[in-house]
Amino acid sequence: MRLPDKTAAMDEAIAGIKDGDTVMVGGFGVPGTPMTLIHALVDHGARDLTLVKNDANEPGMGIDHLLQSGQVARLITTHLGLNNHAIELMNAGALTVEFNAQGILAERIRAGGAGLGAVLSDIGIDTELAAGKQVVEMGGKTWLVEPALRADAALIHADRGDPFGNLAYVATAQNFNPLMAMAAARVIAEAETVLPLGQLGANQVHTPGVFVDHVVALGDLSEEYAVVRR
Template identity: 40%
Template sequence: MNKVVSMEEVLSHIEDGMTLMVGGFMANGSPEKIIDALVEKGVKDLTLICNDAGFIDRGVGKMVATKQFSKIIATHIGLNKEAGRQMNEKETDIELIPQGTLAERIRAGAYGLGGFYTPTGVGTLVAEGKESKIIDGQEYLLEMPIYADVALIYGHKVDEQGNIQYKGSQNNFNNLMAANAKVTIVQAHELVNKGDLDPNFVHTPHIFVDYIVKEEN
């Protein structure tokens, strides 16, 4: 299977109503070219799972501004005033999850775990409607796995098989999301030949990657 595809091929795998995981932390490590293409395509009624809502003019925030999400699951939206406005006006359903809990829910979905217990959120609004359990005298909340149809991630160096090397904090949620979704698409900053990456520095193995689109200069 040739994993290196055109942007047109990438877009063909993303349809209205899907759940998307998009890597990035304040847009750092986000697949900007794919996001731009989705804005142009106008795909809509999506559910977004992301660390944050980006900025109005950068990252997933561009898609927030064009109202392509019916629901956003994130840890914070404070950097994007439009996301806050949509939440306050009830135009978009926004679910805020503690950052560590979100990361672990993605990991649980990726690796087949049935859920996990965490003390984060006990005694707050986060606990509403959730099962709790006392373990060694401390109360914990049961958090369930979360899943996506498509993960859109960003890799600094990617070989033709789909092995990924991230650069610094660009890793953030990308590594977890790559293992979670039914289909994983990576935007490669630099595409290299098979065998060019030192296996000791492969952060996401190719088995998790379905498609690669090269970032144009």
């Protein structure tokens, strides 16, 4: 069987994202954040988006470009502390923010990718993180019901990929990208290097190509990637 070639131009890969979509964006700070795909989404112009991302990056970097362009209605995240612009938008009521403990955000995404409806956790009980959430009693303990997260699209960054969409990450870029690649209906990956099919060893693959819809090859990395240059 001949495997499909999923390589695509940046604008072609982004074109299917619509107004009102939920978009997962990989990254743990700068490492693993798909900076170039984010710029393409800004240019594409889809609005009223819900973003799922571990953090809000810093002003003038990463998803802050989407915040500055007014394309984001809601952000599901773990913290905004490095981005005073995101904090200002939240305080002004221009951005709805849903905070999660970092491990809970990762687990909700993992559950979405595994086809689960929710997970139970005792983290955040009797705190603001529990506001509005369902509480259940089981096994003599109290649990919060944390709904699984899925998205219409996921934008992820890989160190290496191949035309079928097999991907390999480096260091902390592994923290959210692999989970998000399993939890979205459409997965768009930017890869620093796209190798010929067969040259990415099976034991090097972190995300199998069956989860990936488009692979975009990056050229020279912009200054936004500076911290991850190796």
